[in-house]
Amino acid sequence: MRSFAxxxxxxxxxxxxxxxxxxFEVADQLEPIARARRNVDLLADKTLVxxxxxxxxxxxxxxxxxxxxxxxHVLGFSDAKMTRAGDYYQESIKxxxxxxxxxxxxMVMRHFQQGAPQEAARWAxxxxxxxGDGWGEHPTQVLTDLYTIKKELGRIDGLTFLCIxxxxxxxxxxxxxxxxxxxxxxxxxxxxxMSLTDEFKAEVAEKNLTIREVDHxxxxxxxxxxxxxxxxxxxxxxxxxxxxxxxxxxxxxxxxVSREVLQLAKPGSIxxxxxxxxxxxxxxxxATRHARYWQEAYYGVVMRMSLLALxxxxxx
Amino acid sequence: MRSFAxxxxxxxxxxxxxxxxxxFEVADQLEPIARARRNVDLLADKTLVxxxxxxxxxxxxxxxxxxxxxxxHVLGFSDAKMTRAGDYYQESIKxxxxxxxxxxxxMVMRHFQQGAPQEAARWAxxxxxxxGDGWGEHPTQVLTDLYTIKKELGRIDGLTFLCIxxxxxxxxxxxxxxxxxxxxxxxxxxxxxMSLTDEFKAEVAEKNLTIREVDHxxxxxxxxxxxxxxxxxxxxxxxxxxxxxxxxxxxxxxxxVSREVLQLAKPGSIxxxxxxxxxxxxxxxxATRHARYWQEAYYGVVMRMSLLALxxxxxx
Amino acid sequence: MRSFAxxxxxxxxxxxxxxxxxxFEVADQLEPIARARRNVDLLADKTLVxxxxxxxxxxxxxxxxxxxxxxxHVLGFSDAKMTRAGDYYQESIKxxxxxxxxxxxxMVMRHFQQGAPQEAARWAxxxxxxxGDGWGEHPTQVLTDLYTIKKELGRIDGLTFLCIxxxxxxxxxxxxxxxxxxxxxxxxxxxxxMSLTDEFKAEVAEKNLTIREVDHxxxxxxxxxxxxxxxxxxxxxxxxxxxxxxxxxxxxxxxxVSREVLQLAKPGSIxxxxxxxxxxxxxxxxATRHARYWQEAYYGVVMRMSLLALxxxxxx
Numbered sequence: 041m042r043s044f045a046x047x048x049x050x051x052x053x054x055x056x057x058x059x060x061x062x063x064f065e066v067a068d069q070l071e072p073i074a075r076a077r078r079n080v081d082l083l084a085d086k087t088l089v090x091x092x093x094x095x096x097x098x099x100x101x102x103x104x105x106x107x108x109x110x111x112x113h114v115l116g117f118s119d120a121k122m123t124r125a126g127d128y129y130q131e132s133i134k135x136x137x138x139x140x141x142x143x144x145x146x147m148v149m150r151h152f153q154q155g156a157p158q159e160a161a162r163w164a165x166x167x168x169x170x171x172g173d174g175w176g177e178h179p180t181q182v183l184t185d186l187y188t189i190k191k192e193l194g195r196i197d198g199l200t201f202l203c204i205x206x207x208x209x210x211x212x213x214x215x216x217x218x219x220x221x222x223x224x225x226x227x228x229x230x231x232x233x234m235s236l237t238d239e240f241k242a243e244v245a246e247k248n249l250t251i252r253e254v255d256h257x258x259x260x261x262x263x264x265x266x267x268x269x270x271x272x273x274x275x276x277x278x279x280x281x282x283x284x285x286x287x288x289x290x291x292x293x294x295x296x297v298s299r300e301v302l303q304l305a306k307p308g309s310i311x312x313x314x315x316x317x318x319x320x321x322x323x324x325x326x327a328t329r330h331a332r333y334w335q336e337a338y339y340g341v342v343m344r345m346s347l348l349a350l351x352x353x354x355x356x
Numbered sequence: 357m358r359s360f361a362x363x364x365x366x367x368x369x370x371x372x373x374x375x376x377x378x379x380f381e382v383a384d385q386l387e388p389i390a391r392a393r394r395n396v397d398l399l400a401d402k403t404l405v406x407x408x409x410x411x412x413x414x415x416x417x418x419x420x421x422x423x424x425x426x427x428x429h430v431l432g433f434s435d436a437k438m439t440r441a442g443d444y445y446q447e448s449i450k451x452x453x454x455x456x457x458x459x460x461x462x463m464v465m466r467h468f469q470q471g472a473p474q475e476a477a478r479w480a481x482x483x484x485x486x487x488g489d490g491w492g493e494h495p496t497q498v499l500t501d502l503y504t505i506k507k508e509l510g511r512i513d514g515l516t517f518l519c520i521x522x523x524x525x526x527x528x529x530x531x532x533x534x535x536x537x538x539x540x541x542x543x544x545x546x547x548x549x550m551s552l553t554d555e556f557k558a559e560v561a562e563k564n565l566t567i568r569e570v571d572h573x574x575x576x577x578x579x580x581x582x583x584x585x586x587x588x589x590x591x592x593x594x595x596x597x598x599x600x601x602x603x604x605x606x607x608x609x610x611x612x613v614s615r616e617v618l619q620l621a622k623p624g625s626i627x628x629x630x631x632x633x634x635x636x637x638x639x640x641x642x643a644t645r646h647a648r649y650w651q652e653a654y655y656g657v658v659m660r661m662s663l664l665a666l667x668x669x670x671x672x
Numbered sequence: 673m674r675s676f677a678x679x680x681x682x683x684x685x686x687x688x689x690x691x692x693x694x695x696f697e698v699a700d701q702l703e704p705i706a707r708a709r710r711n712v713d714l715l716a717d718k719t720l721v722x723x724x725x726x727x728x729x730x731x732x733x734x735x736x737x738x739x740x741x742x743x744x745h746v747l748g749f750s751d752a753k754m755t756r757a758g759d760y761y762q763e764s765i766k767x768x769x770x771x772x773x774x775x776x777x778x779m780v781m782r783h784f785q786q787g788a789p790q791e792a793a794r795w796a797x798x799x800x801x802x803x804g805d806g807w808g809e810h811p812t813q814v815l816t817d818l819y820t821i822k823k824e825l826g827r828i829d830g831l832t833f834l835c836i837x838x839x840x841x842x843x844x845x846x847x848x849x850x851x852x853x854x855x856x857x858x859x860x861x862x863x864x865x866m867s868l869t870d871e872f873k874a875e876v877a878e879k880n881l882t883i884r885e886v887d888h889x890x891x892x893x894x895x896x897x898x899x900x901x902x903x904x905x906x907x908x909x910x911x912x913x914x915x916x917x918x919x920x921x922x923x924x925x926x927x928x929v930s931r932e933v934l935q936l937a938k939p940g941s942i943x944x945x946x947x948x949x950x951x952x953x954x955x956x957x958x959a960t961r962h963a964r965y966w967q968e969a970y971y972g973v974v975m976r977m978s979l980l981a982l983x984x985x986x987x988x
Contacts, residue, residue: 390774
């Protein structure tokens with residue numbers, strides 16, 4: 041297995057099974073620190089640079105929280121409008137990276153453009169972590185999700201993943217890539233215009249992941265161990281919720297995980313959602329035995345602790 | 357007295373006299389650290405989460421400065437627009453809190469909606485500090501103000517508080533609640549449409565605080581030991597100062613603390629203002645013996661050091 | 673030489689030769705920390721307050737990175753819109769400073785208004801560092817630039833500086849003031865409406881810096897040891913790049929440092945640019961022997977480490 045020290049985390053296409061397992065193992069070692077709520081000194085001499093060209097709450101703060109839990113320092117920007125680089129000049133990724141690499145020791149980047157973190161990694165002398173790139177990938181989220189599943193269900197092999205929502209989203213891509221490394225099944229439910237491309241399906245099929253596609257959550261939920269949900273209602277960030285009125289969040293029943301449809305689910309199945317949500321998982325589901333999205337938020341910090349410690353060489 | 361460890365600071369309605377005194381005592385213990393300008397290690401293993409749904413400078417930075425003085429870590433957001441949660445999704449407080457509680461060990465929240473911090477506290481496993489909720493309360497500000505008075509005048513009992521400005525503002529509510537726990541008098545001066553509700557007056561009257569209402573600052577300033585000022589000119593955040601031109605800050609004489617009206621004031625009386633100000637306290641008042649709003653800013657850090665150390669259990 | 677402890681860094685007009693040399697010497701002492709990428713404890717008990725009334729990436733983050741490298745704490749605001757002070761109230765500098773001075777131990781300020789940091793320094797009990805004030809000065813940038821030159825070329829004396837771009841910009845002012853303290857020559861190339869004022873030229877001429885003005889980069893580049901570039905295309909921050917389309921970045925050949933015109937340059941000459949850039953230095957120049965703007969970014973952190981350590985009294 042390649043060492044993680046100094047390595048970029050850009051895509052789960054890169055990841056082999058042993059690497060997933062190693063990342064989970066280091067997470068297990070560091071988890072007691074998060075649980076005890078006591079920051080330690082492991083990364084006290086290191087600085088994390090956050091380069092968020094799109095607003096984010098969970099992903100940005102989970103990385104920052106992880107860095108702080110390990111005693112480290114954090115700086116950066118959380119919106120492209122806050123930087124001269126992003127807004128007026130639309131500075132090249134190269135120019136921006138050739139500055140940011142001197143401001144810290146690891147960089148986490150979210151970008152509206154697919155491939156931007158890869159471009160950053162090309163120029164940076166420090167590790168780059170992809171925190172979501174357009175329709176590309178979102179590797180740290182899916183590592184979080186798989187780690188949550190491992191902690192909650194004890195294993196990943198042998199499970200059936202029911203993925204519901206917009207299949208063009210980066211989490212879905214990263215999840216499918218990840219599942220090629222496990223003995224798992226994937227079922228996808230999406231509106232036709234949001235479904236996986238034939239090209240993508242062929243790519244993962246070559247690695248022995250066949251994706252079954254169905255039309256309605258009720259047709260497959262009985263088979264699922266993991267119910268993995270993303271919205272299908274498109275977020276239009278240029279219109280505020282106030283302006284839109286009630287005209288949002290009307291998720292069709294096909295793609296909604298309601299208490300009603302959960303009647304059909306296996307008793308031990310769990311629901312994950314990277315949040316925020318529209319109404320694809322209504323709030324009354326929170327109280328069911330299936331909800332695990334808040335545990336997911338907790339493990340989001342633990343997973344980033346593992347990744348930061350690894351790429352900074354503080355854990356072998 | 358209830359222990360402060362793990363406790364929320366939501367309203368001064370909750371506070372008893374002994375609790376005020378305890379918070380002031382711990383502030384006295386920590387004040388030399390602020391004075392010496394040397395950060396210590398008391399909270400080095402803790403992280404403060406700032407959740408500001410409305411911009412703030414003083415309140416947010418005073419909490420952050422306090423945390424840094426005690427060696428702690430800070431992360432969060434300073435504007436709802438900076439988070440996916442706040443803007444497009446208008447995520448429920450519950451969903452947001454069920455994430456933020458894992459990112460740190462105490463949360464300070466400002467929200468445009470009255471009651472939002474209470475809702476947050478309902479769901480959070482970590483202490484929540486209310487940094488101002490709509491027309492609700494602003495407990496840390498008023499604790500700061502009372503501590504400033506104690507340091508500047510030596511006591512709170514026996515003093516007459518002249519409160520000038522919009523009585524619907526959260527500081528005014530918190531101040532009235534606080535004064536029920538002291539042997540103090542309160543006089544209120546506000547435009548009719550901004551005066552205290554009968555309901556509110558009845559509520560504090562039950563706890564033996566009678567509020568005298570007068571029309572003009574000159575009719576009461578001679579009685580005041582503490583002149584406590586808020587603006588009456590309404591801030592319309594959707595219009596920039598440039599667009600408004602000179603059309604602002606025309607505070608009627610009734611509600612203005614000018615050098616002229618201060619001729620009538622007791623020599624030892626002090627002016628507090630949480631700032632920023634329009635022209636209700638003109639700049640030429642800064643040089644008078646009465647101005648204490650900058651000391652108030654300093655004690656704002658000391659008070660937050662006390663509160664953070666207490667709710668995090670670092671001080672008993 | 674005056675001590676740096678507690679001192680403001682507002683203008684290079686203040687600086688004497690021995691002071692430049694001392695700042696460079698302390699930078700040399702601290703540089704190994706930046707190179708080793710290991711934060712130390714030198715300023716662990718200090719807090720930096722950032723007061724950026726205009727967005728900035730490099731200048732803000734370079735100060736923050738320097739503070740973190742020396743183990744210090746950072747808080748503040750990175751956009752006036754994020755503060756109640758800046759936007760609606762347009763609070764006076766005095767009012768803002770009389771708050772910020774309690775939140776930390778040194779303040780770095782960028783402001784759209786020339787002279788604002790000087791006004792801040794008038795009221796603050798802590799050192800104020802000018803991070804750029806309107807058309808005024810940008811002392812820390814030019815200290816960075818001179819330090820980069822010293823590291824790359826071994827000296828400043830005896831060099832010819834070819835300054836290209838808008839001469840009204842603050843870096844140009846600071847550079848001219850700085851060069852009065854060295855045995856250096858300055859050549860300026862700018863569109864007529866962006867040239868140095870007679871007043872300014874007279875001011876530096878009194879200190880024995882004569883500035884030669886030419887029309888086209890090709891007429892002077894052969895003489896230059898340092899090619900110091902700023903844009904001539906005006907940034908209009910109210911219009912996004914998308915809205916402007918291709919209508920930007922058309923730098924006239926007179927003010928552009930292209931590979932073609934570099935054929936005429938001395939082999940050992942170096943190009944500096946504080947970045948971001950439009951097309952005054954095209955990307956294909958990056959691969960030439962002359963490009964040093966990325967080293968400049970690195971030394972930007974080292975220089976701020978020196979300045980922060982000095983004004984905070986951690987280095988004598």
